[in-house]
Amino acid sequence: MNEGTEAVQAATQDDPAAMPAINLKVLEALRELDPAGGMGLAHEIMRIFLESSRERVDHIEQAIVTGDSTILGQAAHALKSSAANVGAETLSGLYRELEKLGREKRIDEARMLIDEVRKAHQHAVSDMQTLLMEGA
Numbered sequence: 001m002n003e004g005t006e007a008v009q010a011a012t013q014d015d016p017a018a019m020p021a022i023n024l025k026v027l028e029a030l031r032e033l034d035p036a037g038g039m040g041l042a043h044e045i046m047r048i049f050l051e052s053s054r055e056r057v058d059h060i061e062q063a064i065v066t067g068d069s070t071i072l073g074q075a076a077h078a079l080k081s082s083a084a085n086v087g088a089e090t091l092s093g094l095y096r097e098l099e100k101l102g103r104e105k106r107i108d109e110a111r112m113l114i115d116e117v118r119k120a121h122q123h124a125v126s127d128m129q130t131l132l133m134e135g136a
Helices: 003-014 024-033 040-066 069-085 089-103 107-134
Strands: none
Touching (some): 024 040, 040 069, 089 107
């Protein structure tokens, strides 16, 4: 385990109620898929998530404001999968819920969930940035 991994784990140990934003086992599994056997693949997937997710989150928020359940479902679906790919399991679950709400045209319920989604997204982004900076 390296410093970045330890920093994320230490942050969650300081607050036992805090769920880790990133499942480090997912990142370790990506190491096995990396042709070089390092964390290059995991880092690349995290960078892609960080670059693309903000725009998709904006699409979700706009869809909720305009009541567009189709766009909500599509944007949430894409984020659900990409969040799972980087080990952001809690966040992926929230996007799964938003996707379902979009499919079922339950915009009012999605509106009530968006603050929790924003917080979970920021927590995951922060942990990914820490991992990338520290070379986890």
